[in-house]
Amino acid sequence: MGIAAVLVVFLHILFSIFVLLTPGKHNAKSLGKLYNQLVLLGPFFTESRIKTSPHLYISFKVKDTWSPFVDHGLANFKSYCEHPWRYGKLHYGDFERYISLQIGEQIRHKEFKGMGSSRAFRELNQFIVQEVISRQVDSVSLVYGLNVYLPETKTVRFDTVFKYTYNPSVIAPSKKL
Amino acid sequence: MRRLKNYSKSVGYYFTDDFQEPTATRIFHKVLVVYTLLRMTLVWPLSRMVMSYHSISLPKSLPGKLLLGGAFLANQHVDVFFGIGVLLLVVILFTNVNYIGNLVFFYLTFNLYVINLPIADGSDVVLFMLSLWCIPIATLPVISNERGKVIQKVLYNLALLFCQIQVAYIYFISGLDKLMSDTWRSGVAFDYIRHLEVLYNPVLPPIFASEFWNIIFSWSTILFELSFVFLVWNRSIRLPMLLIGSIFHLFIWIVLSLPDFALIMIASYLVFLKDSDYDRIKSWVKRRLPLK
Numbered sequence: 001m002g003i004a005a006v007l008v009v010f011l012h013i014l015f016s017i018f019v020l021l022t023p024g025k026h027n028a029k030s031l032g033k034l035y036n037q038l039v040l041l042g043p044f045f046t047e048s049r050i051k052t053s054p055h056l057y058i059s060f061k062v063k064d065t066w067s068p069f070v071d072h073g074l075a076n077f078k079s080y081c082e083h084p085w086r087y088g089k090l091h092y093g094d095f096e097r098y099i100s101l102q103i104g105e106q107i108r109h110k111e112f113k114g115m116g117s118s119r120a121f122r123e124l125n126q127f128i129v130q131e132v133i134s135r136q137v138d139s140v141s142l143v144y145g146l147n148v149y150l151p152e153t154k155t156v157r158f159d160t161v162f163k164y165t166y167n168p169s170v171i172a173p174s175k176k177l
Numbered sequence: 178m179r180r181l182k183n184y185s186k187s188v189g190y191y192f193t194d195d196f197q198e199p200t201a202t203r204i205f206h207k208v209l210v211v212y213t214l215l216r217m218t219l220v221w222p223l224s225r226m227v228m229s230y231h232s233i234s235l236p237k238s239l240p241g242k243l244l245l246g247g248a249f250l251a252n253q254h255v256d257v258f259f260g261i262g263v264l265l266l267v268v269i270l271f272t273n274v275n276y277i278g279n280l281v282f283f284y285l286t287f288n289l290y291v292i293n294l295p296i297a298d299g300s301d302v303v304l305f306m307l308s309l310w311c312i313p314i315a316t317l318p319v320i321s322n323e324r325g326k327v328i329q330k331v332l333y334n335l336a337l338l339f340c341q342i343q344v345a346y347i348y349f350i351s352g353l354d355k356l357m358s359d360t361w362r363s364g365v366a367f368d369y370i371r372h373l374e375v376l377y378n379p380v381l382p383p384i385f386a387s388e389f390w391n392i393i394f395s396w397s398t399i400l401f402e403l404s405f406v407f408l409v410w411n412r413s414i415r416l417p418m419l420l421i422g423s424i425f426h427l428f429i430w431i432v433l434s435l436p437d438f439a440l441i442m443i444a445s446y447l448v449f450l451k452d453s454d455y456d457r458i459k460s461w462v463k464r465r466l467p468l469k
Binding site for chain 2: 001002003004005006008009012013016020038039040041042043044045046047050051053054055073074077078080081082084087088090091092093094095097098099119123126127130131147149151156174175
């Protein structure tokens with residue numbers, strides 16, 4: 001029994017090394033993929049993760065007047081940093097960035113079928129209207145993109161992923177509250 | 178061949194002899210439960226907000242539906258899931274470690290991960306993987322027949338080792354990735370991190386402004402992550418490595434605003450502690466506090 005246990009550990013390590021050395025060569029439902037996703041966790045802070053930071057800027061119109069574009073996720077993050085006991089503020093922007101990323105991916109893969117048809121967009125719209133703006137508005141304007149830092153010039157470039165101006169009342173809610 | 182067989186046999190006794198480090202393992206398990214309890218309580222209002230707008234797709238298979246049952250309950254009645262979850266965690270915390278409790282614990286952490294996917298970071302997946310390996314870490318119910326007893330010990334000790342390997346892999350993979358990256362080797366990574374507005378703590382003074390220090394920070398990170406997997410098993414370096422690791426994660430907590438990840442990684446270090454470490458702490462406390 002002891003030898004069998006040693007063998008299991010040996011195989012576990014051996015298979016992990018094999019998966020580590022053959023990235024991207026495992027089918028979606030294979031054991032290799034499962035190891036890749038769950039056993040070999042990470043890497044964290046990869047190059048792609050640290051080179052860009054996502055931002056969603058929101059503006060809305062009430063009685064012909066547009067509000068300035070504000071990144072509410074960032075504002076909440078800054079609020080957490082100033083008051084670290086406000087844990088909720090830390091993850092507040094994560095949700096809108098997660099949904100925005102999904103919309104961005106749909107656009108990139110040409111799967112985005114319009115604002116009203118995309119579940120992700122409906123979720124984002126409902127979240128923004130009810131949670132962020134929390135008032136009756138005529139129009140909403142969204143700009144989502146990535147801040148890319150350029151160390152050579154010490155400057156930051158903004159790459160727009162999507163930009164929409166629309167009437168939020170024509171977008172069906174994703175969930176009934 | 179015979180020598181290899183004898184060696185395997187002697188190593189094999191590690192698994193069959195007894196439950197390894199029972200006190201340290203129990204403390205590790207309980208700390209994981211406390212961490213989950215804290216996390217569940219803190220994310221409860223956030224999850225309520227997420228679940229108000231976000232829908233989870235139901236898998237087609239019956240095992241999938243059963244496995245994600247908690248997440249679907251949360252999708253409809255978020256407070257019911259969290260209420261039951263917190264209650265179950267309290268029960269698990271105050272009862273002896275057993276298989277049913279461990280299964281429930283894994284079920285909760287896995288569903289918590291699925292619910293919080295839109296707001297999750299690496300900590301959630303680390304937590305549910307550790308709770309998965311923890312399922313066989315139980316001495317209850319006591320098995321009466323000899324063969325069953327041996328199987329119980331082997332599974333317990335294997336699970337303990339798998340938890341340790343899981344933590345070691347996290348560092349090794351991250352260290353390897355950084356070693357392969359020119360951005361990390363040159364120290365520019367910290368210049369990038371300084372400009373990550375949604376991660377870098379703006380309250381702090383500019384820490385990563387010096388190129389020289391960025392190279393030092395980069396290589397310290399790479400060396401620590403790569404060496405952890407080898408040095409954490411060494412009797413004399415184990416504790417200093419865990420101390421360095423804890424400082425490393427506290428630093429990340431403050432600078433990169435990742436409290437959850439820092440806490441779960443520091444909690445996971447307890448899996449490397451031995452019963453003798455707790456005995457030493459106990460006698461140290463006794464020496465300093467002469468209690469009657």
